[in-house]
Amino acid sequence: MALVRPGHNRVMDPTPIVSRLRAAGCVFAEDEARLLIEAAGSPEELDELVARRESGFPLEHILGWAEFAGLRIMVGAGVFVPRHRTEFLAERAIALSAELMHPVLLDLCCGAGAIAAAFIAARPDTEVYAADIDAAAVASARRNLPPTAVVVEGDLFQPLPTLLRGRVDILVCNTPYVPTGAIETMPPEARLHEARLALDGGSDGLEVQRRVAAEASDWLSPGGHLLVEASEAQAPLSAAIFESHGLRARVEASDEHDATIVIATRPR
Numbered sequence: 001m002a003l004v005r006p007g008h009n010r011v012m013d014p015t016p017i018v019s020r021l022r023a024a025g026c027v028f029a030e031d032e033a034r035l036l037i038e039a040a041g042s043p044e045e046l047d048e049l050v051a052r053r054e055s056g057f058p059l060e061h062i063l064g065w066a067e068f069a070g071l072r073i074m075v076g077a078g079v080f081v082p083r084h085r086t087e088f089l090a091e092r093a094i095a096l097s098a099e100l101m102h103p104v105l106l107d108l109c110c111g112a113g114a115i116a117a118a119f120i121a122a123r124p125d126t127e128v129y130a131a132d133i134d135a136a137a138v139a140s141a142r143r144n145l146p147p148t149a150v151v152v153e154g155d156l157f158q159p160l161p162t163l164l165r166g167r168v169d170i171l172v173c174n175t176p177y178v179p180t181g182a183i184e185t186m187p188p189e190a191r192l193h194e195a196r197l198a199l200d201g202g203s204d205g206l207e208v209q210r211r212v213a214a215e216a217s218d219w220l221s222p223g224g225h226l227l228v229e230a231s232e233a234q235a236p237l238s239a240a241i242f243e244s245h246g247l248r249a250r251v252e253a254s255d256e257h258d259a260t261i262v263i264a265t266r267p268r
Contacts, residue, residue: 113141
C-alpha cells in the first residue's frame with residue numbers, strides 16, 4: 001500500500017523501507033515503516049530515522065512516544081518504554097478502584113507515567129502522585145500527566161509528601177525485576193538504550209520489591225491495594241515477600257497480555 005507523507009502531496013511506496021526493516025530483524029516491519037514515514041518531514045529525515053532503527057534504536061525512542069492502553073505516551077531518550085503486557089496491571093488497578101470515590105493513586109517507579117495516565121483516562125477524579133529515581137523518566141512523566149498530578153524525583157517513597165502516608169488507595173509499582181545476571185540476555189534495544197536502573201532488579205530480580213514491601217503498609221490506606229509485575233516464576237516469591245510484611249497477597253495472570261502480577265492488600 002502506498003502512503004502519503006504528511007505535508008506532501010507525493011505518494012510514497014513503503015516497500016524499500018519495509019525491506020530494510022525486515023533485513024534488520026524488525027518483526028512488524030510494515031507497521032514500523034508506516035510510523036516512520038508519518039514521522040519524517042523529508043526523504044533525508046526518513047532515511048536517518050530508518051538508519052537509526054536499523055542500528056537497533058527502539059522505535060519508541062525514535063518516534064518520541066509509545067502506544068499504551070490506547071494512549072500516546074511521550075518517551076524521552078533512555079527512558080523505559082512501557083510494555084503492552086503492563087496494560088494488564090493498569091486494567092486491574094482501574095478495576096480495583098471501581099467502588100472508590102475520588103481514589104488516591106501512587107505510581108511508584110513511574111517511568112514515563114504510562115500506568116498513571118491510563119488510570120486517569122479511566123478515572124479523571126483520581127488524586128495522582130508519581131515518583132521515579134530517574135530524572136529523564138520524571139521529565140517524561142510530567143509531560144504525560146496533567147498539572148494536577150504531583151510528580152517527584154527520588155528513591156521510592158523518599159520524595160513523597162508525608163501527608164500521603166496512610167492515604168494511598170491504589171499503589172502501582174512496576175519495579176525493575178530482571179535478575180542482574182539476565183540483563184545481558186535481553187534484546188539489545190532494551191539493554192543498550194534503556195536506563196539499567198529501570199531493568200535491573202538485583203540478584204533474583206526482587207530486591208526493589210523487597211524495599212517497597214518494607215514500607216508499603218505505612219502508605220496504603222486500610223484496604224488499599226498494591227500491584228506489581230513479576231515473571232511467572234518470580235510471582236509466588238514476590239507474593240510471599242508482601243505477605244511477610246503483613247499484606248494479603250495473590251497472584252493473577254493474563255494469557256492475553258502474557259503477564260503476571262501480584263496484588264497485595266492492606267487489611268482493614
